[in-house]
Amino acid sequence: MKHYDAIIIGFGKGGKTLAGELAKRGKKVALIEKSNQMYGGTCINEGCIPSKSLIVQADTKEYLAAVEQKENLITKLRQKNYDKLAQLDNVDIIDGTARFVDNYTVEIDGQKTIFADYIFINTGSKSVIPSIQGIQEAKHIYTSATIMKETTLPKNLAIIGGGYIGLELASMYARYGSQVTVFELNERLVGREDEDVALEIQHILENQGVQFKFKSRVQEVSNQNEKAVIHYSQDETRYIDRFDAILLATGRSANTADLGLENTGVQMNERGQIIVNEYLQTDVPHIYAMGDVKGGLQFTYISLDDYRIVKDHLFGNKTRTIHNRGHIPYSVFISPTFSRIGLSEQEATQQGYDVKIAKLPTAAIPRANVDGKPEGILKAIIDKKTDAILGCVLLCERSEEMINFVQLAMNQNMKYQDIANHIFTHPSMSEALNDLFNI
Numbered sequence: 001m002k003h004y005d006a007i008i009i010g011f012g013k014g015g016k017t018l019a020g021e022l023a024k025r026g027k028k029v030a031l032i033e034k035s036n037q038m039y040g041g042t043c044i045n046e047g048c049i050p051s052k053s054l055i056v057q058a059d060t061k062e063y064l065a066a067v068e069q070k071e072n073l074i075t076k077l078r079q080k081n082y083d084k085l086a087q088l089d090n091v092d093i094i095d096g097t098a099r100f101v102d103n104y105t106v107e108i109d110g111q112k113t114i115f116a117d118y119i120f121i122n123t124g125s126k127s128v129i130p131s132i133q134g135i136q137e138a139k140h141i142y143t144s145a146t147i148m149k150e151t152t153l154p155k156n157l158a159i160i161g162g163g164y165i166g167l168e169l170a171s172m173y174a175r176y177g178s179q180v181t182v183f184e185l186n187e188r189l190v191g192r193e194d195e196d197v198a199l200e201i202q203h204i205l206e207n208q209g210v211q212f213k214f215k216s217r218v219q220e221v222s223n224q225n226e227k228a229v230i231h232y233s234q235d236e237t238r239y240i241d242r243f244d245a246i247l248l249a250t251g252r253s254a255n256t257a258d259l260g261l262e263n264t265g266v267q268m269n270e271r272g273q274i275i276v277n278e279y280l281q282t283d284v285p286h287i288y289a290m291g292d293v294k295g296g297l298q299f300t301y302i303s304l305d306d307y308r309i310v311k312d313h314l315f316g317n318k319t320r321t322i323h324n325r326g327h328i329p330y331s332v333f334i335s336p337t338f339s340r341i342g343l344s345e346q347e348a349t350q351q352g353y354d355v356k357i358a359k360l361p362t363a364a365i366p367r368a369n370v371d372g373k374p375e376g377i378l379k380a381i382i383d384k385k386t387d388a389i390l391g392c393v394l395l396c397e398r399s400e401e402m403i404n405f406v407q408l409a410m411n412q413n414m415k416y417q418d419i420a421n422h423i424f425t426h427p428s429m430s431e432a433l434n435d436l437f438n439i
């Protein structure tokens with residue numbers, strides 16, 4: 001049985017970065033990945049990169065050409081990710097599904113067994129398949145991973161779930177020309193955002209042709225003449241609609257089922273996510289978990305920051321933890337992009353802050369007009385007592401870049417006046433922050 005200094009299970013962002021770091025420090029590393037189509041992990045092969053590639057091409061390309069370009073891109077990136085680690089003498093990339101035998105030993109595809117002093121679980125997450133009658137047998141049912149591989153644009157697309165994935169793909173498919181209907185259990189979109197923001201997002205997507213069915217519960221899916229049929233209820237009334245394809249976007253669950261964790265001391269919560277302490281150690285101190293598999297925020301940059309925490313815990317002064325990451329923004333790549341950081345107005349009020357609210361329509365930004373993209377709003381939540389920035393929402397083109405500036409300001413404890421008086425280039429989208437914070 002071969003011994004390694006470290007075994008990393010899963011080729012995700014945190015794990016692959018850690019593999020390179022450990023190898024650089026002279027450690028012998030085994031990186032186990034269950035699919036040779038997943039080198040580089042979800043982000044590169046099934047998540048961020050393919051979705052953003054299709055999204056940015058939506059206004060300029062036919063669907064098939066865009067899918068081909070996306071496939072070329074991810075094939076290139078997958079190979080690059082593989083080569084980067086495979087070329088290192090200290091790293092063995094092992095193809096196969098890893099399963100724990102005990103706290104130190106891992107079996108690959110039930111055949112090869114290896115052991116290590118440290119083990120890092122970075123197995124990510126997968127689409128939840130909701131318990132809807134017929135869902136396992138019906139045809140034309142997709143997850144985000146499978147639908148983006150299809151070369152034919154669905155003329156009529158149903159999306160079950162109006163969260164991040166649902167909205168990004170609704171906006172994208174609508175812009176390629178699909179007739180998109182989103183079925184959402186809740187009475188409105190993005191429940192954790194303020195109502196004015198959620199309504200603005202809804203309005204923008206409706207203008208792109210997306211239809212929403214709120215408070216709708218899908219009870220059954222079936223097939224009829226090559227169509228996928230959705231049986232759903234709204235306010236006790238039952239309806240039936242037919243589509244070319246149904247996309248399931250009802251959340252993602254941790255990939256822990258086939259890890260054999262019952263053979264270890266690693267504990268999971270009721271949602272099957274691995275329980276970790278602030279340094280990402282599981283209940284077995286030499287086994288760590290990084291990225292989506294431990295629950296919490298599911299973003300590539302969180303998995304990367306998990307790597308930084310683990311590195312600091314192993315080789316640094318152990319000051320980085322999951323509690324001192326600073327404010328974490330996120331962006332949803334509808335068109336225009338929706339970005340958010342910190343507290344919403346509602347959350348700030350519930351937490352007892354006396355708030356000042358600043359709002360600016362995107363149409364007031366010179367650059368947005370130059371670009372012909374005037375839809376959206378910007379909103380800032382300020383603490384009246386301290387002038388601190390509590391939160392910010394940017395619903396405008398390039399907000400995925402702008403929000404990082406607001407993040408830096410918040411992490412540096414700047415006052416809102418610092419942004420109001422900052423010199424930005426012109427004509428840029430960022431200069432809108434001068435006006436937004438000029439209250």
Ligand SMILES: Cc1cc2nc3c(=O)[nH]c(=O)nc-3n(C[C@H](O)[C@H](O)[C@H](O)COP(=O)(O)OP(=O)(O)OC[C@H]3O[C@@H](n4cnc5c(N)ncnc54)[C@H](O)[C@@H]3O)c2cc1C
Nearest residue numbers: 010012013034041042043047098123124291292298299300
């Ligand atoms: C459609 C979509 C769009 C997204 N867009 C964004 C975005 O724009 N920005 C953003 O930050 N995040 C986005 N995300 C989320 C992001 O992709 C994830 O948060 C991130 O990839 C999680 O990385 P990870 O390190 O946890 O592991 P992953 O990248 O998920 O890697 C886990 C790897 O482990 C392998 N594996 C699983 N079980 C085993 C096993 N037993 N043995 C061996 N290997 C195993 C898997 O095959 C996989 O390759 C998106 C996700 C989706 C689905």
Ligand SMILES: NC(=O)c1ccc[n+]([C@@H]2O[C@H](COP(=O)([O-])OP(=O)(O)OC[C@H]3O[C@@H](n4cnc5c(N)ncnc54)[C@H](O)[C@@H]3O)[C@@H](O)[C@H]2O)c1
Nearest residue numbers: 161162163164165166183184185249250251252298331332
């Ligand atoms: N831009 C980004 O960074 C980005 C993009 C896409 C995904 N992601 C990551 O992927 C994760 C998963 O995304 P997601 O959209 O699948 O999950 P989500 O949790 O964001 O949204 C799921 C939605 O489905 C609804 N829902 C659940 N069950 C339902 C049912 N049976 N019928 C109808 N509606 C139902 C929920 O009310 C919710 O609105 C996100 O949390 C995010 O971290 C990130």
